[in-house]
Amino acid sequence: MSEAFERATERIYDALTGPKPVQVEEIIASRSEVIERFGPLFTPEQVRKIEEHEFTSFLHFRNNKHWSGLDRSIPSLTSDMEELREGLACLVDPSEPLAERATAAVRHVKGMGKATATAILQVARPEDCGVWNSTSAHGLKALGVWPQFERGATFGERYARINEVLLRLADAVGTDLWTLDALWGVVDEKEGPSPNLEFDGESGEEGEEINDEVSGGEAAARFGLEQYLQEFLRDNWGKTELAGEWSLYAEEGEPEAGFEYPVKVGYIDLLAEHREEDRWLVIELKRGQGSDGAVGQVLRYMGAVRRELADGEDTVEGLIIAHEASDRLRYAVGETSSVGLQLYDVDFHLRREGTGS
Incomplete structure (x- = not known):
C-alpha cells in the first residue's frame, strides 16, 4: 500500500x-x-x-x-x-x-x-x-x-x-x-475550494478585497445578472470570439469536460484546446472587479494542466475574464506574458410587446 x-x-x-x-x-x-x-x-x-x-x-x-x-x-x-x-x-x-x-x-x-x-x-x-x-x-x-x-x-x-x-x-x-x-x-x-464559491466583492481564497465603489444593492443586482456567466459561456461558446481559435475541452463520455474541470489544486472554470495547435487555455472568470490574486490563481491552474494533461511541448496559456479590472490586476497581467485579460459587459433591455424595439 x-x-x-x-x-x-x-x-x-x-x-x-x-x-x-x-x-x-x-x-x-x-x-x-x-x-x-x-x-x-x-x-x-x-x-x-x-x-x-x-x-x-x-x-x-x-x-x-x-x-x-x-x-x-x-x-x-x-x-x-x-x-x-x-x-x-x-x-x-x-x-x-x-x-x-x-x-x-x-x-x-x-x-x-x-x-x-x-x-x-x-x-x-x-x-x-x-x-x-x-x-x-x-x-x-x-x-x-x-x-x-x-x-x-x-x-x-x-x-x-x-x-x-x-x-x-x-x-x-x-x-x-x-x-x-x-x-x-x-x-x-x-x-481546497469547491467550484462556484469564489465571488468578487467578498473576501475569498485569493484574499480579494471588497469593492467599496459598488453599493450593496448595486452589487447584488450585478451578481443576480452575472451569476450564470460560467454557464452562459459554456452554452454559448460557439458565439464568442474565443470559439474561432479555441474549443472547450472534451473527453469521451464527457463533451463538456472543460466546464469546472477538476485538477489536483482545484477546479478550472473553463478549459479550452486550440483547434489547430498544441495549446491549452485556462480561463478564470471573475464576476466583479478582479484583483491581482486572480493571476496567481490562473497560474496555479496552468501548472496543473501542464502536469496533468499537456504533452511534451504543449503551450499552456491563461485568460482572466472580468467585468472590471483594478490597476493591481492590470499591472500583474502586464508582467505575465502567458496570461491575458478580457472584460465583459452585461446588457439588459426592456421592450414593449409588439414594438420590435
Missing part, C-alpha cells in the same frame, strides 16, 4: 467518522431508499422497456437525493428512446466487462456523460460500481490517488481504473461506495 493511499484513507476515514454537514448526512441516509426505488429499474430486463418519465425521474435531485445537474442532459438523452434503452441495456449488463460496456454506452447514447453513466451504475450495482464525476475526480487528484491511464484509453478503460481505486478506498475505510461518493464534498472542503 503506497503512502499516498494510506494518507487518502486517513483523510476519508476522518470525514466518515467526523462531523458532517447536514446535507451530506441526508445523502448518506437516503442510500437504501434510492437504491430500492431505482435499482429494480436499472436491470438488463427493465431498461429495455423503460419509459421516458421513469428514466428522467432518476435524473432529478429531488428523486436521486444525491446528484444535482444530471437533469441538464435530459433533452439529449431522451431524444431517441430506443437508442437510450439499448445503451442502458449494455451499460447495466454484468455479463460483459465493465470497461467495454461503459464505453459502448457513452458512445451509443447522445448526452450520456460520465456523471450520468456512473450514477446509474452505482444504483444498478451498488456494491461494485462507484461514481466518477467532477467532485470525485478532484478528490482523488487532491489526495494523490488519481490513477494513470494509457494514452488513448477509452472512457470505459479509464472508468474501470478509477473504479478500482474507489473500491479499494471504500473497503479500506469500511464503507460503501454511495457513502464514499457523498464524502467527497467533505474532503473537498478540507483540500
